[in-house]
Amino acid sequence: DAKTTQPPSMDCAEGRAANLPCNHSTISGNEYVYWYRQIHSQGPQYIIHGLKNNETNEMASLIITEDRKSSTLILPHATLRDTAVYYCIDSGNTPLVFGKGTRLSVIA
Amino acid sequence: NAGVTQTPKFRILKIGQSMTLQCTQDMNHNYMYWYRQDPGMGLKLIYYSVGAGITDKGEVPNGYNVSRSTTEDFPLRLELAAPSQTSVYFCASTQWKGGANVLTFGAGSRLTVL
Numbered sequence: 001d002a003k004t005t006q007p008p009s010m011d012c013a014e015g016r017a018a019n020l021p022c023n024h025s026t027i028s029g030n031e032y033v034y035w036y037r038q039i040h041s042q043g044p045q046y047i048i049h050g051l052k053n054n055e056t057n058e059m060a061s062l063i064i065t066e067d068r069k070s071s072t073l074i075l076p077h078a079t080l081r082d083t084a085v086y087y088c089i090d091s092g093n094t095p096l097v098f099g100k101g102t103r104l105s106v107i108a
Numbered sequence: 109n110a111g112v113t114q115t116p117k118f119r120i121l122k123i124g125q126s127m128t129l130q131c132t133q134d135m136n137h138n139y140m141y142w143y144r145q146d147p148g149m150g151l152k153l154i155y156y157s158v159g160a161g162i163t164d165k166g167e168v169p170n171g172y173n174v175s176r177s178t179t180e181d182f183p184l185r186l187e188l189a190a191p192s193q194t195s196v197y198f199c200a201s202t203q204w205k206g207g208a209n210v211l212t213f214g215a216g217s218r219l220t221v222l
Contacts, residue, residue: 032208043112043198043213044151051208087150091209095141095166098151 004088009103012082018075020102022088025069031091033064035073036098037084044087044098047073078106110134114199114214121189121221129184129217131199139202140182141211142166142174144195151198157182189221 005023012018024033035047048055048062050071055062061074075082087101115130133140138159143151143166153166157176171193173185182201186193199214 034208034210036211041196041216041218043200043216044211046210046212049208049210094209095139095153095156096209096211097153098143100148100150 004090004099006086006088006099006102008100009105011105011107012075012078014080014106014108015077018073018078018082018104018106020073020075020086020088020104021070022073023070024088024090027068027090029068033062033068033071034087034089034091034096035060035062036087036089037082038087038101039081039084047086078104080106080108082106112199112201112212112214114197114217116217117215118218119220121186121219123189123191123221125189126185126187127189127219129186129197129199129219131182131184131214132180133182133199133201133212134180135201135203135212136179137201137203137212138179139209140176141200141202142172142182142184143198143200144168145198145216146195154184154197186219191221193219194221195219 034049036044038044050062064071083106085101112133141156142154145151152168155174157163197217200211
């Protein structure tokens with residue numbers, strides 16, 4: 001089974017960059033890395049995905065290591081509204097499997 | 109576009125009652141999913157569908173049934189509700205984006221069984 005490992009929780013000061021790590025050592029060559037977040041009890045929200053190259057969109061940047069065994073989601077200027085649970089998922093399982101994620105607390 | 113719409117948002121059931129959680133999407137997505145989320149836990153897949161007339165079990169299907177008669181609708185039926193089914197239920201549908209499988213979720217349905 002595809003499996004990712006994330007720290008259970010992290011803190012970040014408001015206005016600073018939040019760097020959320022994820023290990024996905026069992027990922028295969030054609031499997032994507034996805035990031036979603038869940039604010040309070042809302043439905044999860046798609047953030048970004050990548051295969052090999054680093055990716056950036058209006059929400060975040062995704063840095064994938066060259067061996068693809070880990071990645072980092074970067075929120076460049078975290079705000080209080082970024083407080084949420086962040087899920088890192090590899091597409092080895094279809095449908096996607098959501099673990100417990102990382103609870104990011106942005107602190108004023 | 110409304111995206112994925114779930115009803116009801118909240119419901120309290122008595123043990124043994126039955127009900128249907130409704131899910132509708134207006135994005136013409138073929139793939140639809142039902143997840144449940146217990147407090148402090150990740151999402152667990154109940155059932156999914158790859159198109160009208162096709163459904164398949166996920167990780168935790170017991171106590172639930174689904175049907176997919178149209179592309180838009182994917183209702184989840186709870187028969188003989190039990191306290192263990194107290195949870196938040198999320199419906200989702202898939203858009204294939206740049207070769208990847210991107211999920212759009214509904215706002216959730218919070219169910220309490222007493």
